[in-house]
Amino acid sequence: MTTQPRYRHAAYGGQTRVLENDTLRVEVHRRTTGWGWAEIVAPDGTLLAVLDHLGELCLRDSPVPLRLEATEVTGTGPELVFDVRSAVVADALRDTSFASWIGSPFTGPALTGRVVLTLDPDGARLRLDYRLESQQDLYLRYLRGPWLRVGEGSFGAERDDAILPGVEWTAGHEWTSGTDWFRDPWAMRVTPHRNTVAVPVMAVSRGGTAVALSWEPDQDCTGWFSMPREHPQPVFAAPNLVERRDGSLLGLMLPEARDGSGDGWHADPPLELHRGQRIELTAVVSVVPGRSLDAVTDWVARHGLPEPPAPRWPIEETLHRIAEAVTTRLWHDGRGYGTAQTETDPFRSAPLFAAAYLERFPDGPHARRMREQLASLAPEPEPGTEALLTEGRELLGQQRPDGSFGFEPDGRHLVKDDFLVARDLVAPMGQAGDTALDLSMTPAIRLFELAERTGERAFADGARRALDACLSLYRPEGGDYWETPLHAPNLLAAGHAAVAYELGFRAFGDQRYRERTTHWLRSLLAFTHLWEPRGMPMAYNTKPCLCSSDWYFANWVRDHVQWEVLTTFALAVEHGIDLAAADPLIDWRRYQEGVTWAAVRWLLDHRDDTWRPHNLPDTLESYRQGRFDMCLPDTHNATTGLYGGMAIMPDIVAINLLDLLPKRG
Template sequence: MREVRLFAARVEPRNEGGEAELVFRGAVMTPKGARWPFVAKFGLRAGANFIETVVEVTPKTKEPLWALYGPLVCAGEGSFGSRKRSAVFPGLEFLTSEEVSSDDRGVGWGLHERWVPHPYKVTVPVMAVAGEGAVVGLMWDPLQKWDGVHQVPAARFASPNRPQRQANHYMALFVPSLLENFQENLGRAVKPWVAPVGATLRLCADIVAMGETDDVTRALELWVKRYGLPPSEAPRTWREELALCAQGIVQTGWDADEKGWVAAIGWRPGREAHLADRLLLAATLGEDKAILAEAQRQILEAGVSGGGVEMNLRYGNPMAAVDTLRQAAYGAMQGQHPEGFWTFSQTYSMEGEKATLAAPEDVELGTCVNRLAPIMAYALATGDPKAVEAGLRGLEYCTRFVKPAGAESWEVPLVCPNLRAAALAVECYLAAYQLTRQERYLDLARYWARAGLAFIYLWAAPDRPAMPGASISVMGTTFYTHPWFGAAVQWVGLAYADALQKLARWDESLPWRRVAELITVSAMHQQKTAGAPCGHVGFYPDSYDLVRGADYYEWCLSPLGIINNVLGLVGLPTTYQIETAVDEPLRVHLSTVAAVRELRADGARAAVTARLGYLPEMSANVVVFGVSAPESVRWEGRNVAAFEYWPSQTAMDDAREGWYFDRQRQCLALRLFWQASEGELVLHGVQPLPYKPPVLPTEIVNGGFEAGLDGWQVEPGGELDTHNPHSGQAALALACPDPAHEVQATSTPMRVEAG
């Protein structure tokens, strides 16, 4: 085996019509003395930030070829050297300035080398390094037929270039890359390959050369704009998919003995309101009457009549939905460092083997956004100044991170890049933008959305229908022993797709909705249907091996993430939607499970207008913070009267309408019935109402009535009276205006002194 370098005999320059090109021609002398002609072309178009390259070699004799490299990029040579701000090799590496590629940190010795990975482990065919205000890299079309027959060149990446002990960053493509006997990290064919005489070997790639930026994710954006997203055909219609998901939950997920549903095969059944809500909506839209009837029966048998955010915003008590958000937010605020962060030990268990995943005081993006997500959701829904301050302070701290990591460290080393951190960051910064309308927050949401692309397969191998949109969750391992390279964990990708659907309402820099659709369709291809060997119809695998084209192992998950994203793709919120509108002095926060197509505040006219889309002949709830009780409410052109009290549990098709102003929480709740798929809501005569912390029975200090009402739970209809002169701090006022129901107040056991 001998290495032969290409030296040109002549150069042909061309510069015309806004395009420049250099063509190098020469010949390679083979070990047998034959001359194989070669051509290397480098082209640059006006305004482009990449150089188009083509390397061609034409064998004239039957001689073995171990590897043809070209082009080869040594980023930083003569400039920033081995330094960098960040680097990315999608699917394999997402590096910060101090990290090196193929390191065992977070991976474990023996699994760490990924200089030359299997081509099916590369999620986006681009490699890039950012340093000193520039991004340099290499990108290519993986489906190019480099010999007229075979596809998918192999890639080699080293940042910095430790294998050759050079102060640069190495990026290159090579062939032959025959997949049937590909050996990782070898950098050449396993066996000598003999090309047909006269058949030209052709390698095409683009050298990325972006100035005035040190954002490595711009290379991912450039790849999408240059090559486009792959085609992907869904195996079912959206309606059929929702029917399959509902079937999966009622058949595969239901445990008749425990009267609950499993979120994953083998897990203990639960009665989560979120799952019941998703099931009911999927069964309704799936239009299979038998499945819908079974779903309703199971929900009744499980005793899930309310609770959770979505179910209470759909047909339960919307004020309770806000309470759920508040409880999650205030719980998440606990332990926040004055600078805005949370540590590993505050976010994850340190028991047993988990203590090896990071030091207790370590901080990553994921340890912060795990806590910030519920805080920002509540801040956006209510404008609570305490939540807003805690959330924005935490997000300001997170501006120091460039790598998405630390959001899956219940089993993954904290330093490993992971997709869930990017997904949560997108949602948090998008909420910050909606609250403040500061463009920098939207820029940061875009950054983390682009960072997430490094985990998503944006190309399609001909023999892998599930590949386009497949999402690896981690560039690393579980407990340093179980590698996740090339293994899709689609539930994490579906969470990222959910975030992208929200971002798509505000940003068109990339086709985010189409990426979300790719991810959803990939999950549909992975999903189990009738006849699947495991029998888990409607569920999908926890992990799918893209290299083998089969489940990584046998363990299936409930299709909740699929339902969420399909709902978004058919025009409904993936879960629930929170929108804000400002026209001084009005600052409006609106939450609902309907699709908020438009929200306007008119401070001069003391009015709020919203266009809301939902299911015809169905009802849903709306909660509005920031305004007083209205003088009048109109919906779909008709007047809506006030409720004397909020009605008890209703059904999705209950046509009762009305509004109720909750004095305890200082918010307006509405129940609306859609006669068409979209309606206009108008609130007249509203005044600005700054957020006031609610006084809830469970949040008063310990003791009896004189010291507070800790532990008391008040059913709808009961109110807390904090001004009763006959009580030291508070009294409990119970009202039951509807004789068909009762209002109860129960307390935790407490000792009462005589007298």
């Protein structure tokens, strides 16, 4: 039966083949010139996306892009096979009015090969395999593989949200590559450097359905002799600003971006191909119930979390190395523990992991020295009950009638002046009175703590109102408000929310809170590297947020930060809650192990010379002397593999390592 296509930007040749199961229908159509393009249809008949072609190349020396098409289609069951060749301009213009004044230098196809479409019999997934070969020596502006126009011909650019993990998470009418959270030139992220992509899947959702495209990020797609290998380059635009069309774009292409400019959908200089050069590319289109985060979670559930990084040292040795650093290089007689990077740096009267370390290793190699140091300092006084009651009442006084907490950039949130400078120099990163997830979650956690310590029921009730006020929120925002746009996607907010809602579930037994724990935990996946390019270890590195600091001064799509994700699990340890119990779909214990050993991989060793300070250049000499060895660097650059920022006390790493130790019987 011939199905009349709904896509109006292809010349229908009157033939259609269908791949179909209970969850998805793929209608593959023939153009007047050959097979094909495909329409991806939901069981209810909604046109979800259009696969515009079986491949398209743009040559430096051709007047028009050339589609890959097939004269026949073969295959049985869930598989369709297309033996494709690229269009030949000279053939298309022969015997037309153009023949006398346009001369193409190519007399045969530039590329030939095979494209196979395979529908998973048991799921809403379509696999695309490209095996191509160059027939001539060519200069290629691009070669497009999967080119998915989501919403085209149906709901257009309307969407609930869109995610490219590690790069983008937009909601509603926000644009990917928009300037909501960045200023140019960092704003353009249509073709991001592949190292900045945290999970190789991109998705757009609308009305309870997410369309996703995933790929093998380290696949060697092509290469010639000693020339650089090419890997799949994601192209992500919602709305489709690349082609300026009414829809969203999920695509893969060659060549890959070599820098972070983000607008490289035409290669300059072009990619050099040679006769006989082979090109391979594999991808999967998935349709998942829910929103874009559900598509990311689906990918993780199907592929599993990667193996945690190999331990740099055995776990107990790592803890003793941290203890050695803390009790020697990071100890300052009469002042306490600290990095002492500036004259105003605070000192601690006890390392955050000291009590747990001394309990686990009472006779450890550094235990005696740590005890002596702790005894030499006046302990930080514990606030009395009245002080705790006063703190709780002040928090309740800041709470708004709906239960949320508002942004006070000139008041209680003025811990740094970054957003004041940004407001005056460029634009506000958040307006006074705005609210965001983390602005309510951090006081909720504190109110739960105060309720437990004072027995004051009103504090727990206030925390509950804060949780209820945020039940409808979906994207984590607000965690790094002191230097980033308030409503930008943020990992720290997700972590705080997971802990806050699990505390709420423990206190009140409300199943809605457990569901929100699960959601906010899964939000961490959008910020976490679950693959790594060969030769650059970065598995389980995390992005703090998908935005820039102060609009211009740090790019958090390019840079990783590890302390924030470790804080989530350290908070859970502090409160005696098991986050892994909230979500059996994902192995969160393995995740914690992964992010912790990734942090150990970061720990500084001046002999490696992999770190440079950012806003404290004078500390470079201290680093070279080894004073910061075993400290956690603030940032890791995903494109260079180098570390930077400040040197951070390694306490948070040790807390997680102690939690990962097997429990003693």
